[in-house]
Amino acid sequence: MSGTGRRRAPWIAAAAVAPLMVLSACSSPGAGAEGDGEVGGEVRMLVNITDNLTQAKWEALVAPFEEETGVDVKIEGPTGQSVAETFPALLAAGTAPDVIESIFPTVDTAPEILDLTDQAWVAETPMVDTYSTDGRTNVVGVGTQAQSVLYYNKDLFAQAGITETPKTWEEFDEALAALDAAGVERPIAFAADWATGVQAQQVWHPQQNLTTPAWQQAVAGGESTLGEQFEPLFEHLSDWIDAGYTTADDVATDSGTQEANFIAGTVGIYPMGSWFTTTLAASPPSFEVGVFTPPVDEASDAPGPIGATLAYPYMVWNGSSNVTSATALVEYLATDEDAIKAQAAMDSFSRPGLDVSTNEYDALVQGLVDAAPELVVPGNQTVGDYALPVAGFNAKFTELVQGLWQGRSPAEVAADLTAWYDAEQTG
């Protein structure tokens, strides 16, 4: 026995030490890191993967860059629910990607993002001023995605006797009543999850920015509250719910199904961003689609400012071991004409000075953008001088606004929104 014990002793020691060695090996810094300064090597890019933005399309998009520079671009989809959830998790794990697409810097992540202000090409990218903070730029985009777009079914409008698209809230209510009276199944459609909050804000952008230009700064400065900003919208929504123009089923129906409902011809008006045109082009409805901007109080103010966001926002992680190649990739994606058109074909947007329309629906939205007096940023903007100083606005807004469909009053929802903002601000 003792002999066996002695023979085993080295193995025991090895068994005890091995896990420690493995741990120390795993934690050694710089494993696999390579020198920076030249374009080459590997670049990891975290992207949004959707029905329109597939892995194959992303790989095809970066293929010319890879061919030209020799950089190996690895496309990675989110490991969590979204890129917004995945990126901080990867940062925490020390495995952040070199390039991040589809999200904006936040108060928390901004220190981890490369300052691109000194790159000469950055000034030519769209909405660069809107997304800069104190003149510094750490996110660039490819185009502008219009948010405040109301798609409508021209056949159903004709059936309801509506000859002109509504400009004011009063006309809008009349149009909904006419659609309802004509037997339209869903006079206006909202969808579940993130879509409810986004759609509600989309409807409100023009009037909100007419009433309180730079409303985010007013809220951040304490001159207004979130509740005050959105209570009039909640009242409109509440009236539509009470009238049965939109039902509780809406906020339990995913956006894909609701888009299919619109295409099937059962929806009168569908608020959604300009990216919906790609879906429409892929499955053209049998009826003619029209677009108009959300209503405002006075007809003379129509069309009001349009909510818009940066299409294909790109950021570079400042901890990347290959910053040069990552920056070169972003420059290619944001400035190369072919790359811009390829991205517009994947998920449509508009870009000043460049025709990127790929279908008839893009052209309709482009018309709205051209006619808008101003492009304004929505409430979920997390970077730039018009960002609300809290995180998680869209998710909380969606959660609270859905309460309207469950019988909560506009005042209650508005009060809860203000309470949430105050709680988030105080930490």
Place this chain on the structure above:
Amino acid sequence: MSASNATLSRGRTSSSGVSTPDAGDAPASRGTGRGAPGRRTPSASRRRRIDVQRLFDGALTIPALVVYVGLMVVPVGFAVYYSFTRYNGIPSQSPEWVGFDNYLRIFEDPAGEMHSSITVTVVIAVLGSFLVNGIALGLALLLHRPSKFNSVGRAIMFYPHVLSALVVGFLWQALLGPQGAINALMTQLQGTTLPFLSDPDWALYTLVGVIVWAQFGVQLILYIAGLQAVSPELQEAARIDGATRWQVFRHVTWPALAPTVTVTIITSVLSLLKVYDVVLGLTNGGPGDATQTWAYEILAVSFANNRVGLACAQAVLLIVAAGILSFTIITMRRRADEGAEAA
């Protein structure tokens, strides 16, 4: 009855009904012979061999200990530490010590979001564990006898547990959504629909139903295993004494199943306290916050907004609550056993 007799008695009336010795019957110093009358005192070399053997035995636990400490103790320790900080989880930014601020935020709940998720979680844990165990026990009583039909039945009943919880959520969302298969069928047959996922109360109870469907398979297997260990002789004896089926179940089967019931209740409550994936797939916490569980609040709200300190405080409270519940259930079961023995 003396203490030793009581120990012996417990050993003889074990849950399985089989006369197995318990810890009190085990030899206290197996292999050493130390203190045994009439034996020689071990030599120095023998004691050394024994020490080496003990060292060897202890060393074998080191890899498991390293894994346990690395994967359980250290992360929980960090979670407790972070719960007292304001931290966004990004390693290059240091946590800021804030004392009990995160816990105060949870208890005060200024935005009215935490307490509602506690209510949702309690409803799911209480109602869900009651239903999971009730259904699993009922089906186990039907399916525990060996037969081909019962084997197929068990496989079918266990099948939902094989599916990923996320898939279960999406599957039932497709079935129960406003335009799901069931409502489509109801529209065709009756011209009406049911608000399975669009009404807050309906959505919560639908969620409980789906969770029960997904989870009862494991409890069913545990109950079947427990029932198969119940002594058929005791049941037969009770029947011969004139006991009805209910009396046999109440006075023979149920007491023998008690340890299994304790395990199934604890495991079901613990798993229901941390329900997240099904919520994500089925309702995503909606409509409004009607189905936001505590785990959803931690993972989809606090962590998602980089509030790691707050999320850790929420997680620590969940661990504490789970621990208290588990010990309470175990203590209640022990007292019930002691009460039965005293009677």
